[in-house]
Amino acid sequence: MSKLSAVLRSVAIAAALSLLCLPALAREDAAVAKSAAQASGVYYEIFVRAFYDxxxxxxxxxxxxxxxxxxxxxxxxxxxxxxxxxxxPSYHGYDITDYEGINPQYGTLQDFKKLLDEAHKRGIKVVIDMVINHTSDQHPWFKAALDAKDPHHDWYLWAKPGTDLHAISAVGGPAWHRASNGAYYEGTFTGAMPDLNYDNPAVRKEMIEVGRFWLRQGVDGFRLDAAQHIYDDLRTDMNDPIALQKNARWWAEYRHALEVTNPHVWLVGEVARQNPDDLTPYMGPLNTVFNFPVATQLIESVNQERNLGIGRGLEYSYAAYRTHAQGKFDDAPFLTNHDQERVMSQLDDNMAHMRLAAALLLTLPGHPFIYYGEELGMQGAKPDENIREPMRWYRNGKGEGTASWKDWSTSDDAAISVEAQQNDPASLLNLYRKLIGWREQISALRDGVLHDMPVVDPHVLAYTLKDAQSRVLVAHNLSREARVFELGADAHVSSVLLQSEDGVVLENGRLSLPPYTTAVLQ
Structure with missing residues (x-):
């Protein structure tokens, strides 16, 4: 395509999309007024060890x-x-020995600053993992803490007389671990990860300084590991309102302190709960948390080819979030991450289902997250090392830059590679690019208030998204057969704007969707 043709095409797209503007659109709440002057809002999760060497x-x-x-x-x-x-000391890095250092296997602080500069030049924000629920047991703080007279002793949680040393942690393993000095310390995850004591003001101050350090380097925000476990340590704490209140209070303190350094810092928390009501209290203290309930629901809906109440559930959740956070919240939907079996494995290597799952995820508002290799259809099943395998760049597997920290464990073939999919218009990779591009074109896909559209057909999911700039209806056919349904007079739909697969027809108020197809309608 010539430069002139590209410009004319861009102008045509802009003109068509300008028809979406509804100046008289009612202001539903603060969420409706979000600015559309942003990109897709999508984030890409990377395991550095596995990406490119x-x-x-x-x-x-x-x-x-x-x-x-x-x-x-x-x-x-x-x-x-x-x-x-x-x-x-570990391959995954979730037990840290120096909060202001760079893993020497990954490079230097200078390398990281170069990455930040180059990313920002391209309009790409950089969020890093902030693992502050616990340290490594090899951290100098913990080594010093073994001396009961050292000030760092109170930086950790130690068993007292009467403590139940057989207590189960909030994640299901032993909560208490014996140190080399004979004392027992709390480690929610493992003995290699002793929990910090957030009732100690010195710990809170230090961790705020760690966050500020990285903000000064140019980091845009943090993914907060184990955000629910700062005070939710034992199985008996899991539904304790006091533990929840203390968690929320700490994160509000943390966010407020970091905003002094960077008013635009963005914080997304890992709260691995399946009840949407358990996520609501974190909206406000944080910008958002990962939407674990909808991740489960999306994959189950695709596997069953049925609408399992996604739109209804999200409408309920978003209303609760808006109320709790005075309208100022984002959502962070995703399909899977580094702790879960990869999407394609959960979908039994069904490419049609994988394409549908991508379309479901990327037509939800907020900041969807994609796990590296997901856009290619990489497989991966537990144990954890096998879901964090090298990125597949080349048809033949190996090639310049391919990480080899471990071998692949899956049956992925040459087609599951960037090289094979890069220039194939029908590839999963290019479907991801197309879907993400939709979000750049239509602000309601990023920022819209979602309302479920009840549909009698259990194989169809439909909802509207509305912001100050646009209003669209999104419809998904979740089944392997074409579906036709009546939109109804109150749908106010006039045309098909975008479709994931060819063949969508809107005629006389009836929408025809080919199998596994998503459409965005004006």
Whole structure:
């Protein structure tokens, strides 16, 4: 396409989309007034070790992320989330030994600053994992804490007389672990990850300073690991209103303190609960939390090819979030992450289902997250190492920059690679690019208030999204057969704007959707 043709095409798209503007659109609440002057809002999660290796040691590195920023930019994402980049004795990095350092296997602070600069030049924000519920048991603080007279002793949680040393932690394992000095300390996850004591003001102050340090380097925000477990440590704490209140109070303090350094800092918390009501209290203290309930529901709906109440549930949840956060909240939907089996494995390697799952995710408002390789259809099943495998860049598997920290465990073939899909218009990779592009074109897909549209057909999901700039109806056919349904006079739909697959027809108030197809209608 010539430059002139590209410009004319862009103008045509802009003109068509201007028809979406509804100047008289009612202001439903603060969420409706969000600015459309932003990109897609989509984030891309990266395990640095697995992504791209620039020095030939087999381990992905920060310079590898920088080298692949143009690929990341080509997806249309607004930001990246880097899993832990700090020094750690483990391959995954979730037990940190230096909060202001860079894992030497990944590079240097200078490399990280270069990554930040190059990402920002491309309009890509950078969010990093902030793992502050616990440290490594190899952290100098914990080593000092073994001396009961050292000030760091009270930075951790130690058993007292009468403590039930057989108590189960909130994640299901032993809560108490014996230290080399004979004392017992609390570690919600494992003995290698001793919990910090957030009732100690010195701990809270130090962790705020850690956040400020990274903001001063240029980081745009943080993914807050184990956000619910700051005070929710034991199985008996899981539904304790006091633990919840203390969690929320801490995160409000944290957010307020970081906003002094960067008023636009963005905080997304990991609250791994399946009841939407358990997420609501974190809206306000944080910008958002990952929507675990909808992740489960999306994959189950695709597997069953039925609408399991997604629209109804989201309408309920979003209303609760708006009320709790005075209208100022984002959602963070996703399909899977580094702790869960990959989407394609959960969908039994069904590409039609994978394409539908992508369309469901990327037509939801907020900030959807994509796990690296998801856009290719990479598979991966537990144990954890097998869902964090090297990114597949080449048809033949190996090639320049391919990480080799472990071998692949799946049956993915040459088609599951960037090289194979890059220039194939029908590939999953290019479907992701198209869907993400929709969000750049239509602000309601990012910022709209969602209202469920009841549909009699259990294989169809439909909802409206409305913001100050646009109003659209999104319809999904979840089944392997074409579906036709009446929109009704109150739908106020005039034309088909976008479709994930060809063949959508709107005629006389009836919408025809081919199998596994998503349509966006004006």
């Amino acid at each position: 620039t020095n030939g040691d087999g381990i992905g590195d920060l310079n590898g992320i920088t080298a692949k920023l143009d690929y990341i930019k080509s997806l249309g994402v607004s930001g990246i989330w880097l899993m832990p980049i700090n020094p750690s």
